[in-house]
Amino acid sequence: MLSIKQGDTFAFKAEMKNEDETPMTGIAYKLKSQIRDIKNTLYAELQITETDDIGTYIFKAxxxxxxxxxVTKLYCDIQYKDADVVSSSETIEIMVExxxxxDE
Structure with a gap:
């Protein structure tokens, strides 16, 4: 579980690999990640940036x-698409405090 305080920058790094353990690159894969609550309310579409390490991405709001x-538990996953095959990562829980x- 990840945690964040309201009004702080939210970011995490993830290494994305294929089933054969080769890195996923932005050229071949379309990545998408959203933050939602238990009722499926959308709170953010995360910005996704590939790092200098091929297959490693920063997900940020x-x-x-x-x-x-x-102030509740929110949820996120990483969806990736290769041609017409769509897959998703495990669900990530985010506790918002x-x-x-x-800063007023």
């Missing part, structure tokens, strides 16, 4: 976006 996330110190 800016602080301005997370400011409106509710109330921010105490605020």
């Amino acid at each position: 800016d602080a301005e976006i997370t400011k409106s996330w509710p 109330r921010d105490v110190t605020k």
Whole structure:
């Protein structure tokens, strides 16, 4: 489980590999990742950036976006598409906590 405070930048790194353990690259695969609650409400479409390490990506939501996330458990996965085959990663749980110190 990941955790974040409202209004903080949310980011995590993931190494994406094929079934044969070769790295997935942005050229061959279309990646998509969203943040939703248990009721399926969409809170964010994550920005996805490939790093210098082939097959490793940063998934990110800016602080301005997370400011409106509710204090609850949210969910995320990584969907990847190769031609007409669509697959998804395991579900990632994200605990959103109330921010105490605020930039007002």
